[in-house]
Amino acid sequence: QVQLVESGGGSVQAGDSLRLSCAASGRTFSSCAMGWFRQAPGKEREFVAAISQSGSSTYYSYSVQGRFTTSRDNAKNTVYLQMNELKPEDTAVYYCAGDPRRVIGTQKANTYAYWGQGTPVTVSS
Numbered sequence: 001q002v003q004l005v006e007s008g009g010g011s012v013q014a015g016d017s018l019r020l021s022c023a024a025s026g027r028t029f030s031s032c033a034m035g036w037f038r039q040a041p042g043k044e045r046e047f048v049a050a051i052s053q054s055g056s057s058t059y060y061s062y063s064v065q066g067r068f069t070t071s072r073d074n075a076k077n078t079v080y081l082q083m084n085e086l087k088p089e090d091t092a093v094y095y096c097a098g099d100p101r102r103v104i105g106t107q108k109a110n111t112y113a114y115w116g117q118g119t120p121v122t123v124s125s
């Protein structure tokens with residue numbers, strides 16, 4: 001079992017940067033593929049980024065490619081999402097998720113077993 005707690009969200013201006021953190025408890029974190037998702041008001045939860053168990057592989061949604069970077073520190077049981085050049089359309093609650101069954105996670109939320117409570121990000125123009 002892995003428990004996830006996100007932090008680092010906030011209110012920023014367009015063009016600013018934020019770094020989200022997701023701290024995990026449990027000794028199986030390093031064997032979990034991790035993902036980031038977001039959900040804007042009135043919209044479905046959407047995939048943002050995924051990172052493999054070791055951190056050597058990552059991939060991103062088209063909408064954030066080139067602006068967001070995910071990384072992880074397995075010694076600290078933490079995964080990060082660095083968000084640069086933020087846009088108003090990035091406004092959402094951001095969630096980290098863990099998949100203990102795959103080397104790297106998918107883009108489908110229902111394949112992840114563990115979820116954090118979410119951290120809100122608001123980007124104003």
